[in-house]
Amino acid sequence: MGRKLNVAIVGATGVVGSIMRRLIAAERGNWGEVRLVASARSAGKRLEVGDEVITVRALDADVFDGIDIAHFDLPDEVSAEWVPVAAAKGVVVIDKSGHFRMDPEVPLVCREANPEAALVRPKGIIANANCTTLALIPTLAALNAHFGLQSMSVASYQAASGSGKEGLEALYAQSQKIAGVDRIGTEDGDVRAVLGEEFHAPFGAPLAFNVVPKVGGWKEDGWTSEELKVRNESRKILGLPDLKVASTCVRVPVAVGHSQVVHATFANEVTVAEAHRVLGAADGVELVDDPENMVFPMPIDSVGKGGTQVGRIRQSIDFPNSLEFFVVADNLMKGAALNSIETADLVRRELEAA
Ligand SMILES: NC(=O)c1ccc[n+]([C@@H]2O[C@H](COP(=O)([O-])OP(=O)(O)OC[C@H]3O[C@@H](n4cnc5c(N)ncnc54)[C@H](OP(=O)(O)O)[C@@H]3O)[C@@H](O)[C@H]2O)c1
Structure with missing residues (x-):
């Protein structure tokens, strides 16, 4: 191919996206442009990738122009809509959502088990399995x-971080609330007395001490x-x-x-x-x-x-x-970011050799 490939992290502001930025920074020399994408809420934010500071772009079709490989770190329903848009532009997509994993035409890749599967991707999409x-x-x-x-x-x-930013923040907020009381509820151990319904999201019940x-x-x-x-x-x-x-x-x-x-x-x-x-x-x-x-x-x-x-x-x-x-x-590492970095490495070597 003769040039360095360009890579995008789509969902760069999330908990997995933040590890992706760190891992890409560690292998920065392998890549040409690194593009960061998230929702319109985050557009214009400036985030670090190693020594570089990169401005986050809002997800739209244009953000895939010139990109060779895109890591998707988005909620399922957003991936479902946008992965095909990127793939239609010739981008090899490595998607961490649950949406495409069981599609027979989408390989589900883990380097230690089936690295060869990354090279057969009829839809231009590779799925990353769930963290568990x-x-x-x-x-x-x-x-x-x-x-x-x-x-x-x-x-x-x-x-808790398996539930993203929201899950991690909920666990910290619940733990801080409990740390602020001398005794938990009327009887020791009565966590429900301290963590009311406002602490039920996103797990459906309090998670701290539970x-x-x-x-x-x-x-x-x-x-x-x-x-x-x-x-x-x-x-x-x-x-x-x-x-x-x-x-x-x-x-x-x-x-x-x-x-x-x-x-x-x-x-x-x-x-x-x-x-x-x-x-x-x-x-x-x-x-x-x-x-x-x-x-x-x-x-x-x-x-x-x-x-x-x-x-x-x-x-x-x-x-x-x-x-x-x-x-x-x-x-967030082997369960998400690291695995997709390892898969991207297989694709990068293939594309560079082409
Ligand atoms: N957490 C884990 O352990 C783990 C493990 C394996 C796989 N995964 C999968 O990885 C993906 C990301 O998970 P996460 O834990 O990093 O979630 P997260 O912390 O909630 O981050 C979600 C990311 O998606 C972006 N986003 C949300 N809605 C969007 C929209 N409408 N348009 C564009 N961007 C949007 C967010 O951008 P804003 O900040 O702008 O909202 C953020 O960058 C999910 O599919 C998840 O199932 C997670």
């Missing part, structure tokens, strides 16, 4: 390659959208359409870092020592597993880290060929 799924995939892909993954049961402990067993919207038969995403997106990325998945997604009062408890069953026999060997060498996985010395993955240690962390690996006592383990990833 992406936290699992590097570990699952490595174990599947060696032992043949057959089923998994997952329980998530998801951070856990909320609902992530995403309600779907048929009592499932949430997030739980179905874990099932459907894992199947698609791993290329295992018959993978059996049970998932329960829970929001916890953590700022950043999604954790998951996993029970996984394999076609072949697996031991902890073998799992350690495989995961210790796996791309995108950090083995953090020395529990007697209090060494295991935790969300507070995941913040800003690339990849995913796995630990507490045990052989199931009552289930053959099965492991129990704990996985953590920064939902």
